[in-house]
Amino acid sequence: MAKEKEPKKNSAFMKPVNLSETLEELIGKGPMARTEVTKKVWEYIKKHKLQDATNKRNINPDAKLAKVLGSNQPIDMFKMTSKIAKHLKETEVAASH
Numbered sequence: 001m002a003k004e005k006e007p008k009k010n011s012a013f014m015k016p017v018n019l020s021e022t023l024e025e026l027i028g029k030g031p032m033a034r035t036e037v038t039k040k041v042w043e044y045i046k047k048h049k050l051q052d053a054t055n056k057r058n059i060n061p062d063a064k065l066a067k068v069l070g071s072n073q074p075i076d077m078f079k080m081t082s083k084i085a086k087h088l089k090e091t092e093v094a095a096s097h
Contacts, residue, residue: 020087022067031091041084 012034019030019037027040045051045059052058058074059065066072069083 016091018089018091020089023084023087026064026068034088037084037088038081041080 014033014035016031016033017037019027019032023037024030026044027037030037032040044065048062048065050060050062050065052060052074057077059077059080060074061069061072063072068087069075069080075083
């Protein structure tokens, strides 16, 4: 019988990851799925009205978000994702094959 593969290829996004202390200060304790991290970061951005009014693609970080992003300069929402990724660490889970 052929080896069965995982049906969902994007399950890596659902796998819990550990968060850095800096990111936990912003969105709460981990581990959590990458999708949840993104959702919570956006909740924070909207709650604190950090999205630029004229160019919605830009985020204007406050002091807390600037700690995560490494800068208080406005940042494109798509570049923000890679900055946040640096605060995520794969959880150490024994793989069963």
